[in-house]
Amino acid sequence: MEFARPLPSYLVQRYHGWKATTFEANKVWYRRLVTEGQHPRAMVISCCDSRVHVTSIFGADQGEFFIHRNIANLVPPCEPGGNHHGTSAAVEYAVTVLKVAHLIVLGHSQCGGVQGCIDMCKGKAPQLEERGSFVGRWMDILKPRYETVADIEDAGRQAQQLEKQAVLASLENLMTFPFVASEVAEGGLSLHGLWTDIGVGGLEGYDSAQKKFVPI
Structure with a gap:
């Protein structure tokens, strides 16, 4: 080699x-x-972005978090029968083997993957539309959510809102996995949606009662 x-x-x-x-x-x-x-209490699904450092944000030591990173911290819907499911496999292992009590999806500001999705939806990224684009096909998971932010004129605010939609889409997709849904229903697992503003060190969590992200 x-x-x-x-x-x-x-x-x-x-x-x-x-x-x-x-x-x-x-x-x-x-x-x-x-x-x-290892006996982690939580799994964290975060973006590959080098600026997002999960263990630093929470002051965690080795062994505390089971961490999976991918482009734009996305979780695909449960679709058995495919060839390669890295994110799905990580979720399955965390929930069924490690028995984590918390599953956290952490989004962030200035996400390049989310911006790529916006560009695709606006017809500005033909390279991502190509069938052979791994990033483009991965961002297809988020594309349906673009409709929720399409009318926002300010580009920065639009991106920020879609970053948060990426978190919500992932939480909803997690519930399509039977082993996740059953653990949530039985009280053995709780899901959490977070978004961090890299530039100011801010952290927001999704409040299901208020149906919005609120500062932590």
């Missing part, structure tokens, strides 16, 4: 720094994580 290259030196240096400091100071904890296995 000659195309696989060694790590860049700056990453190697950072690893050795971590091993000598953070790991060394907590090696008993790391050993427990291995011997006792």
Whole structure:
């Protein structure tokens, strides 16, 4: 496999720094994580965006969160029989094997995936419309929600609202998985929708009673 290259030196240096400091100071904890296995209380589905750092936002340590990241933090509807279902597989494992008590969908501001969906819906992204575009076909999950924001003239506000719709669409799609729906009905699992404003460090949660996102 000659195309696989060694790590860049700056990453190697950072690893050795971590091993000598953070790991060394907590090696008993790391050993427990291995011997006792993982028992996260929550699963977080967030965006791949490098600016979204779930463990930092919540001050979490290793072993606390089962984290899955994808473009625009989307969950597809339950569709058994396909070939590759990375997000669905992660949800299944978290709910049926790890028995997480909370499942959090975390959206964010300035989401490139959501903007790509807007551009597609406005006919400004022909490359994403191509059948061979993985990003485009993934964003098809969100496209039906564009109708809810289509009349918003301010581009920034429109994007922000569709980012929140992405969270809601994912929550609704989660309930199409029988094992999720049954755990929710029995009280063993709760679903949460969050949206973070990267620039100001804000966090909002969806309030089902008020039917809107409210500051946390």
